[in-house]
Structures are given as C-alpha cells and as structure tokens.
Amino acid sequence: MLAQITAHCSFPYRLTFVPNGKHKRNVSGRHLNCHRPFDGPGGDLAHVIGYEEIHFDDDENFHMDGRGVHLVKVAVHEVGHVLGLGHSSTPSSVMYPIYSNPPSSFFELGPEDRQAVQRIYGVCKGSFDVVFDWLYRIWESETNQIKYGYRTFFVRNNIFWVYENRNNRARYGDPSPIATQWAGLPSNLKGLIQYEEDSGSSSVIYTYFFSGERRR
Numbered sequence: 626m627l628a629q630i631t632a633h634c635s636f637p638y639r640l641t642f643v644p645n646g647k648h649k650r651n652v653s654g655r656h657l658n659c660h661r662p663f664d665g666p667g668g669d670l671a672h673v674i675g676y677e678e679i680h681f682d683d684d685e686n687f688h689m690d691g692r693g694v695h696l697v698k699v700a701v702h703e704v705g706h707v708l709g710l711g712h713s714s715t716p717s718s719v720m721y722p723i724y725s726n727p728p729s730s731f732f733e734l735g736p737e738d739r740q741a742v743q744r745i746y747g748v749c750k751g752s753f754d755v756v757f758d759w760l761y762r763i764w765e766s767e768t769n770q771i772k773y774g775y776r777t778f779f780v781r782n783n784i785f786w787v788y789e790n791r792n793n794r795a796r797y798g799d800p801s802p803i804a805t806q807w808a809g810l811p812s813n814l815k816g817l818i819q820y821e822e823d824s825g826s827s828s829v830i831y832t833y834f835f836s837g838e839r840r841r
Contacts, residue, residue: 670699670724673706698727705738709745713737736793753781760819760830783812811836 661672663682671681679700686693698719705720713720718737758775765772777788779795783803787796803810816835821828 679703
C-alpha cells in the first residue's frame with residue numbers, strides 16, 4: 626500500500642518518502658494522546674497531527690478493492706496535508722474535504738492538486754539532452770484498422786520521462802534509465818529518426834538512434 630500512496634504523491638515533483646521504521650496501527654475514539662478523538666463510522670476518516678503523523682479511524686470500513694472507504698484515496702489526501710496543502714473547493718480534487726469514492730480502484734491527482742504542490746516545492750527546471758516523439762501503432766478491432774499514436778520522451782543524463790498526452794502529465798514511475806526501455810543503447814543519446822516501410826501487405830516502423838558529440 627505504501628508504494629501505491631507514494632506513487633500518487635511523489636509524481637511529478639520528485640519528492641522522496643522514507644519510512645521511519647515505526648509501525649503505526651489504525652486507532653479509534655480517543656487514541657495515542659491525540660487531542661482529536663475520532664467520532665466512529667463516518668465523519669472524520671483520518672487526520673494529520675503535527676505534519677508528521679497520520680491517524681486513521683479504525684471504525685471506518687477501509688478497503689483497497691472498491692468496497693467501503695478507499696484507503697489509498699484517504700491516505701493521499703492526508704499526505705497532501707503533510708506536504709502543506711489545504712482543502713480545495715473543487716469536488717474532483719483529492720483535497721476536497723468531503724469524501725467520495727473514486728470511480729475506479731485507480732485514481733490520480735488532478736491538475737489543481739499538482740499545481741498546488743508545485744507552488745510550494747517548485748517545478749522541474751533545466752534543459753534536456755534530447756526530446757523526441759516515439760511513433761507506435763494500435764490495432765482497432767472496432768474499425769478493423771491500424772491507428773497511429775505517439776509518446777513524447779524527454780531524456781537527460783541517460784534517464785527519461787514519458788509525457789502522456791491524454792493525461793497532460795508525465796507517466797507515473799518516471800524517470801527511468803534508458804536501458805530499461807532500450808537495452809544496449811550507448812549513452813549520450815542525441816536523437817532518433819523513425820520511418821515506416823509499407824510493402825502493401827505489411828509495414829514496418831524502423832528506428833535509428835543517434836548518440837555522441839555533434840561535429841561542427
């Protein structure tokens with residue numbers, strides 16, 4: 626569960642969460658000398674004390690698979706408070722004070738939440754070694770046709786980020802080493818060329834990578 630929570634909260638700000646080795650359990654009612662007792666099922670689901678401890682109400686029906694109260698969503702909301710975020714007036718924001726179940730077991734931070742964290746911790750700065758679009762094909766069974774798409778790669782110091790255009794953000798989990806995507810590529814990647822060769826009955830997309838120093 627910790628991996629799921631940090632995946633939601635660390636992107637795209639490169640924040641690192643380090644467990645302190647202490648085991649925390651859910652609590653109910655008056656607990657842990659906390660000045661904010663829980664109120665039973667419903668109401669206060671969890672809260673943050675001193676921007677360092679998150680308490681969950683053990684009377685709630687927390688879950689991870691679509692039943693009851695979504696534990697990860699509540700945890701991400703509370704981590705938002707730890708990071709310094711206040712409540713949002715936008716119902717779709719994870720920082721909205723009134724809980725609602727996400728439409729699926731997966732959810733992500735919206736643009737408003739990401740921008741709020743960026744206002745506190747800043748944005749990624751600096752140039753990239755190379756930026757390129759990666760062309761790929763998708764077979765659409767509904768139309769029985771091939772559809773083309775692309776992903777934008779940002780490369781710096783042999784690591785890369787993939788920008789997911791449909792979500793208007795970089796991919797969760799990035800950056801990743803170049804070797805995890807293309808094993809055997811030399812370092813100092815400078816660009817690529819892709820072209821498609823169509824023989825009529827079939828087609829192939831060829832990709833050529835370029836590396837090294839540019840000659841003048």
